[in-house]
Amino acid sequence: MSNSFFLKGDICWSASPHSLHTIEGGFLLCKDGKSGGVFSEVPKAYEAVPVKDFSGKLIIPGLTDLHIHAPQFAFRALGMDMELLEWLNTHTFPEETKYRDLDYARKAYGLFVDDIKKGPNTRLCVYATIHVPATLLLMDMLEESGLVSFVGKVNMDRNSPDSLREDDSAAATRQWLESFSKGRGGGRGPYKNTAAILTPRFTPSCTDGLMKSLAEIQKKGGLPLQSHLSENLKEIEWVKELCPASENYGAAYADLGLMDGPTIMAHCVWSDKKEMELLAEKNVYIAHCPQSNTNLSSGIAPIRRFMERGIPVGLGSDVAGGSNTSIFRAVSDAIAVSKLRQVLVAPDEKALTLEEAFYLGTAGGGAFFGKLSGTDFGAAGSFDEGWDFDALVIDEGNLADTVGRSIRERLERAVYLSDDRHIAGKYVRGVPL
Amino acid sequence: MSNSFFLKGDICWSASPHSLHTIEGGFLLCKDGKSGGVFSEVPKAYEAVPVKDFSGKLIIPGLTDLHIHAPQFAFRALGMDMELLEWLNTHTFPEETKYRDLDYARKAYGLFVDDIKKGPNTRLCVYATIHVPATLLLMDMLEESGLVSFVGKVNMDRNSPDSLREDDSAAATRQWLESFSKGRGGGRGPYKNTAAILTPRFTPSCTDGLMKSLAEIQKKGGLPLQSHLSENLKEIEWVKELCPASENYGAAYADLGLMDGPTIMAHCVWSDKKEMELLAEKNVYIAHCPQSNTNLSSGIAPIRRFMERGIPVGLGSDVAGGSNTSIFRAVSDAIAVSKLRQVLVAPDEKALTLEEAFYLGTAGGGAFFGKLSGTDFGAAGSFDEGWDFDALVIDEGNLADTVGRSIRERLERAVYLSDDRHIAGKYVRGVPL
Numbered sequence: 001m002s003n004s005f006f007l008k009g010d011i012c013w014s015a016s017p018h019s020l021h022t023i024e025g026g027f028l029l030c031k032d033g034k035s036g037g038v039f040s041e042v043p044k045a046y047e048a049v050p051v052k053d054f055s056g057k058l059i060i061p062g063l064t065d066l067h068i069h070a071p072q073f074a075f076r077a078l079g080m081d082m083e084l085l086e087w088l089n090t091h092t093f094p095e096e097t098k099y100r101d102l103d104y105a106r107k108a109y110g111l112f113v114d115d116i117k118k119g120p121n122t123r124l125c126v127y128a129t130i131h132v133p134a135t136l137l138l139m140d141m142l143e144e145s146g147l148v149s150f151v152g153k154v155n156m157d158r159n160s161p162d163s164l165r166e167d168d169s170a171a172a173t174r175q176w177l178e179s180f181s182k183g184r185g186g187g188r189g190p191y192k193n194t195a196a197i198l199t200p201r202f203t204p205s206c207t208d209g210l211m212k213s214l215a216e217i218q219k220k221g222g223l224p225l226q227s228h229l230s231e232n233l234k235e236i237e238w239v240k241e242l243c244p245a246s247e248n249y250g251a252a253y254a255d256l257g258l259m260d261g262p263t264i265m266a267h268c269v270w271s272d273k274k275e276m277e278l279l280a281e282k283n284v285y286i287a288h289c290p291q292s293n294t295n296l297s298s299g300i301a302p303i304r305r306f307m308e309r310g311i312p313v314g315l316g317s318d319v320a321g322g323s324n325t326s327i328f329r330a331v332s333d334a335i336a337v338s339k340l341r342q343v344l345v346a347p348d349e350k351a352l353t354l355e356e357a358f359y360l361g362t363a364g365g366g367a368f369f370g371k372l373s374g375t376d377f378g379a380a381g382s383f384d385e386g387w388d389f390d391a392l393v394i395d396e397g398n399l400a401d402t403v404g405r406s407i408r409e410r411l412e413r414a415v416y417l418s419d420d421r422h423i424a425g426k427y428v429r430g431v432p433l
Numbered sequence: 434m435s436n437s438f439f440l441k442g443d444i445c446w447s448a449s450p451h452s453l454h455t456i457e458g459g460f461l462l463c464k465d466g467k468s469g470g471v472f473s474e475v476p477k478a479y480e481a482v483p484v485k486d487f488s489g490k491l492i493i494p495g496l497t498d499l500h501i502h503a504p505q506f507a508f509r510a511l512g513m514d515m516e517l518l519e520w521l522n523t524h525t526f527p528e529e530t531k532y533r534d535l536d537y538a539r540k541a542y543g544l545f546v547d548d549i550k551k552g553p554n555t556r557l558c559v560y561a562t563i564h565v566p567a568t569l570l571l572m573d574m575l576e577e578s579g580l581v582s583f584v585g586k587v588n589m590d591r592n593s594p595d596s597l598r599e600d601d602s603a604a605a606t607r608q609w610l611e612s613f614s615k616g617r618g619g620g621r622g623p624y625k626n627t628a629a630i631l632t633p634r635f636t637p638s639c640t641d642g643l644m645k646s647l648a649e650i651q652k653k654g655g656l657p658l659q660s661h662l663s664e665n666l667k668e669i670e671w672v673k674e675l676c677p678a679s680e681n682y683g684a685a686y687a688d689l690g691l692m693d694g695p696t697i698m699a700h701c702v703w704s705d706k707k708e709m710e711l712l713a714e715k716n717v718y719i720a721h722c723p724q725s726n727t728n729l730s731s732g733i734a735p736i737r738r739f740m741e742r743g744i745p746v747g748l749g750s751d752v753a754g755g756s757n758t759s760i761f762r763a764v765s766d767a768i769a770v771s772k773l774r775q776v777l778v779a780p781d782e783k784a785l786t787l788e789e790a791f792y793l794g795t796a797g798g799g800a801f802f803g804k805l806s807g808t809d810f811g812a813a814g815s816f817d818e819g820w821d822f823d824a825l826v827i828d829e830g831n832l833a834d835t836v837g838r839s840i841r842e843r844l845e846r847a848v849y850l851s852d853d854r855h856i857a858g859k860y861v862r863g864v865p866l
Contacts (some may be wrong), residue, residue: 073833074833074834074835074836075847076849076850077845077846077848077849077850078838078842078845078846079845080768080787080845080849081768081784081786081787104835105834111833111834111835114833115833231716291769294769294770294772294773295772296771297772297773297775297784298772298776298829299776299777299778300773300777319442323765323849323850324849324850332756333512335514336724336727336728337727337773339727339728340727340730340732340733340770340777341775341777342730343730343731343732344732344733344773344774344777344778345777345778350728351513351514354513354514400506400507400544400547400548401507402507402540402541403507403539403543405511409511411509412513413509413510413511414511415510416509416510416511416513416756416757417509417756417757419852420629
């Protein structure tokens with residue numbers, strides 16, 4: 001029992017994608033970094049286990065950011081008057097070029113990691129840049145932070161500025177994978193909380209040859225893969241030109257063997273019926289990034305349709321397409337844009353409820369972490385027994401109110417109004433940050 | 434010169450609805466509560482005037498919230514899974530009923546005023562409730578805060594719960610207007626920063642007789658008026674039934690003489706061409722409330738069309754339809770929803786730029802305060818000479834960045850990311866709060 005403890009407080013987590021468990025003054029058990037379940041009183045067998053008392057405070061699972069670009073953090077909330085392709089060329093690519101300089105990377109990634117550590121996200125799937133040394137540095141820093149992350153060295157070998165176009169992107173990827181598997185960070189040895197994810201940027205910036213090599217690397221190592229899909233109408237037209245033989249944008253990945261392992265595709269704003277069928281068949285995780293899809297005038301993804309088809313969905317900040325790193329913001333934005341989608345263009349697609357969007361931001365995205373061979377971490381985002389113990393303690397003290405509220409109401413308010421000042425505790429895999 | 438001072442810093446304000454003035458290390462002059470203009474160096478004639486040094490910090494005009502319900506602050510960010518009419522009956526009316534109790538009103542309005550004082554808004558147009566004593570209390574508290582506000586006792590005499598339906602709403606309004614004009618708050622005398630605005634809730638809750646009486650009261654006193662217009666499709670259908678003779682919802686007000694003085698109409702999400710013509714002819718101010726229109730699944734207002742027609746537009750939080758009181762949030766939301774409107778339903782309505790939305794949140798709404806007889810305050814939201822001196826000092830210190838940024842970029846970042854922690858100074862009519 002030496003690695004066990006209880007958190008006492010007002011506990012709330014998803015009972016299903018559509019409903020909540022709430023227990024006032026409950027006891028949440030952590031055993032060796034995993035949830036041991038939630039109890040209304042301490043069971044006899046656990047009477048010796050210490051209790052950390054957060055009575056009156058809200059305790060919820062940690063949030064997962066399924067799609068974020070670490071090198072874009074430095075220019076978040078800038079240049080928001082452009083669409084995707086113009087914005088990439090004007091803001092993103094010049095900034096990402098700077099990460100060939102390790103001193104710059106150290107400074108900028110330091111700000112990024114500090115911000116995430118302070119906020120409510122406990123897990124993230126991260127794009128770095130094409131640069132191997134800076135990507136390894138980012139992995140070191142994330143490992144040091146205690147957060148759990150998948151990090152990807154980005155692949156780009158066509159339609160990119162000279163400074164970001166790789167000669168042999170597959171070789172660089174192999175070199176990257178070899179270097180950290182041997183241990184990094186002054187002999188710290190292999191990472192505990194940090195793992196690799198293959199990251200072809202998107203079809204326009206990767207040749208077919210590169211894609212095929214990545215598929216081979218994936219097959220050997222069982223690695224997960226992340227990329228972008230059907231975000232912007234001009235981008236989709238471009239992919240049609242580049243891949244005339246593929247039935248749709250999603251097929252352009254699948255045809256090259258890139259949806260055969262655990263896969264995250266960000267956005268899927270304009271996925272049609274055929275593409276949805278493919279995503280369902282391949283069990284692809286969709287990273288829904290509502291703030292970014294709005295900021296870059298991309299559109300509103302048909303999340304209700306994905307959920308109906310059983311396609312797994314999580315939420316992403318997509319910084320710097322999105323401006324805010326907190327997945328609380330993504331939860332409220334997911335609800336908000338689903339309402340606009342229903343009222344403006346899809347009257348038969350019911351808007352997301354608080355329960356549904358909260359599920360997406362916790363267990364929905366966090367489940368991706370439980371699918372993977374080659375890491376020892378499990379799924380996060382639920383307090384059901386056996387899930388990784390990622391938990392947030394929310395002290396709503398200064399979210400002014402006049403009367404007592406139900407746990408469900410307090411959760412809703414935390415989603416819409418809380419910021420890092422309200423986080424009174426944060427645990428990742430059972431470890432307090 | 435005894436009532437004069439300079440603020441030194443990086444100054445930014447609207448040069449037009451579409452462009453910014455920016456001056457690095459400039460000097461903003463305050464003379465007797467008004468702007469004396471902005472200078473790149475202290476002019477000879479003003480060498481004796483003290484300088485408050487905010488070098489390196491951003492100085493912008495105060496923000497105006499053109500539409501907020503003070504009694505709804507207590508339940509902001511709750512019940513966001515409903516549309517307007519259901520939400521009014523389930524959440525709003527039960528809460529507003531509580532304000533017949535002055536002790537409750539003191540507690541809840543105290544939280545409201547504290548929140549606004551800490552945030553970036555310097556002016557607001559406020560709905561209270563039907564209750565005269567609680568409305569006067571709110572005016573006392575707002576006056577005490579140093580903020581500038583129009584406050585309205587709400588009128589409701591039909592289609593309302595018993596607890597909020599007035600027998601003689603016009604008489605109660607006259608009583609309200611008489612009581613504070615005689616001086617309130619322990620003999621403090623007439624208000625300096627607080628004034629009355631007539632506030633028929635909306636057509637469904639006011640009989641024609643009441644509306645006509647309010648028009649008479651307005652004619653005598655030259656008072657401004659605020660109400661709601663064309664927010665939700667079901668509401669609009671209802672007004673059609675209630676006012677079959679009026680050409681549209683706007684005409685239902687105008688036909689009863691309620692658009693002849695200075696007028697604010699909130700929302701105007703579904704205003705058609707005819708209604709726009711009426712709004713333009715009457716020079717009605719539109720309070721655009723993008724977060725509320727999203728939260729309540731109302732839709733997206735055609736702000737580009739209003740601006741093209743020269744109809745004045747400001748921004749509103751519409752708490753508790755909106756969850757956040759900060760008009761910075763309304764600025765970024767106005768941009769966001771205008772992008773979704775363009776990409777989803779109105780390709781020829783260009784999305785709002787940062788410059789345009791910032792204008793709406795400052796001079797756009799603040800200009801309403803300069804139109805009024807019977808108050809001694811002027812328009813706010815600009816640093817052009819002669820405007821009321823409402824200013825914010827923004828210390829972006831902890832908005833992490835890696836490089837120097839232009840003032841325009843720093844403004845954009847403040848709009849998307851800042852919170853009350855970043856407000857290093859707040860002046861209203863020349864007085865620091």
